[in-house]
Amino acid sequence: MALTPRILLVDDNAALIDNLRETLEEEGYLVTSAGSVAGALQAATAGFDVALVDLRLPDGNGTALTEQLRNDHPDAAIVMLTGNATLETAAAAVRAGAFAYLVKPASTPDLLLTLEQALRQVKLQAEKRELARRAQVAEKLAAVGTMTAGLSHEIRNPLNAASLQLVVLERRLRKLPPLEQPPYLEPLKLVRDEIARLEHLLQDFLQFARPRELTLRALPLEPLVSAVVDLLAGEAERRGVRLWRDLPVGLPQVQGEDERLRQILMNLALNALEATPRGGTVRIWAQARPEEVWIAVEDSGPGIEPAVRQRIFEPFFSTKATGSGLGLPIVHAIVTQHGGVVGVEPSALGGARFWFTLLRAR
Numbered sequence: 001m002a003l004t005p006r007i008l009l010v011d012d013n014a015a016l017i018d019n020l021r022e023t024l025e026e027e028g029y030l031v032t033s034a035g036s037v038a039g040a041l042q043a044a045t046a047g048f049d050v051a052l053v054d055l056r057l058p059d060g061n062g063t064a065l066t067e068q069l070r071n072d073h074p075d076a077a078i079v080m081l082t083g084n085a086t087l088e089t090a091a092a093a094v095r096a097g098a099f100a101y102l103v104k105p106a107s108t109p110d111l112l113l114t115l116e117q118a119l120r121q122v123k124l125q126a127e128k129r130e131l132a133r134r135a136q137v138a139e140k141l142a143a144v145g146t147m148t149a150g151l152s153h154e155i156r157n158p159l160n161a162a163s164l165q166l167v168v169l170e171r172r173l174r175k176l177p178p179l180e181q182p183p184y185l186e187p188l189k190l191v192r193d194e195i196a197r198l199e200h201l202l203q204d205f206l207q208f209a210r211p212r213e214l215t216l217r218a219l220p221l222e223p224l225v226s227a228v229v230d231l232l233a234g235e236a237e238r239r240g241v242r243l244w245r246d247l248p249v250g251l252p253q254v255q256g257e258d259e260r261l262r263q264i265l266m267n268l269a270l271n272a273l274e275a276t277p278r279g280g281t282v283r284i285w286a287q288a289r290p291e292e293v294w295i296a297v298e299d300s301g302p303g304i305e306p307a308v309r310q311r312i313f314e315p316f317f318s319t320k321a322t323g324s325g326l327g328l329p330i331v332h333a334i335v336t337q338h339g340g341v342v343g344v345e346p347s348a349l350g351g352a353r354f355w356f357t358l359l360r361a362r
């Protein structure tokens with residue numbers, strides 16, 4: 001859960017919504033609203049922590065909506081609101097998975113108390129999940145453990161030697177008549193690329209085995225995101241995917257380490273590009289929040305099945321033929337090291353939205 005709690009209000013009574021919005025914003029909540037089932041499902045794609053759902057909506061009923069929201073956003077909590085309480089509606093609310101059930105007109109203190117309780121539950125559950133995830137990650141890392149670090153060093157030495165010999169080889173080949181060079185230089189380039197890939201992999205391994213201390217600085221995000229978009233422009237073009245950034249002007253600076261933050265964005269954007277079919281879109285955007293900056297990388301790809309979603313932050317979990325499964329665990333490690341939170345949810349573009357938060361620089 002992000003630091004600023006996000007509340008989604010669903011009611012077709014505009015006056016009530018305005019009223020509630022004002023109260024909740026005064027309490028420091030981030031509020032979005034909708035007046036119908038369709039509107040709520042659309043608004044929910046932007047993510048929320050607690051939804052306040054009216055039972056009777058113009059295009060459907062709140063119970064079915066609650067069920068759908070619970071299904072799409074298992075990490076969030078739903079509080080149902082109704083004008084006339086009956087035993088049936090209460091039972092239906094419980095069955096739909098609502099956290100609580102309030103009767104209109106609910107007093108402001110009652111409403112705020114219920115929201116606080118719902119948020120506490122959301123937070124506890126997120127913490128529980130996070131702990132379970134960390135335990136799982138720690139277990140896997142222990143299994144791979146120091147062996148990885150040792151092995152990586154052992155591999156790095158011969159790899160360096162091979163790289164050096166390639167340079168020698170290339171220099172000798174360049175002395176051949178120009179027309180004779182290509183049949184030798186092409187395979188040489190292939191070998192060099194593969195060695196670079198291995199070196200990259202080793203760096204990922206080492207980063208896990210011995211995470212470095214961070215040197216935090218106040219950083220503007222705009223140049224960082226631009227650099228990543230520029231670096232990946234060729235890859236995006238090759239794949240026929242539109243890669244674009246959408247940062248508001250005046251976005252506050254964050255506390256971070258340039259190199260690490262770039263690695264987060266690269267890993268997320270590469271995953272997004274890899275998941276998105278030709279003609280699709282990958283979007284990097286950000287929002288300022290009172291304490292933090294929220295950054296998202298989302299795509300119009302196929303999204304992530306719930307069963308896969310549970311495992312994506314595990315080291316070495318990959319559904320790709322040549323994936324190492326280290327991209328997201330590294331993102332998770334770096335974001336956590338920065339004091340932020342990372343999450344994934346469905347994207348309004350149709351695919352996956354990976355988001356993370358960074359503390360604002362002070």
Ligand SMILES: Nc1ncnc2c1ncn2[C@@H]1O[C@H](COP(=O)(O)OP(=O)(O)OP(=O)(O)O)[C@@H](O)[C@H]1O
Binds near residue numbers: 326
């Ligand atoms: N944007 C996305 N859309 C759909 N699935 C995704 C997306 N990003 C990640 N995944 C899923 O999460 C898995 C883990 O991602 P991760 O970046 O950790 O490893 P990888 O991409 O498979 O390999 P590596 O990044 O190490 O080359 C992926 O194999 C893929 O199944």
Ligand SMILES: [Mg+2]
Binds near residue numbers: 267270271328
């Ligand atoms: Mg990846």
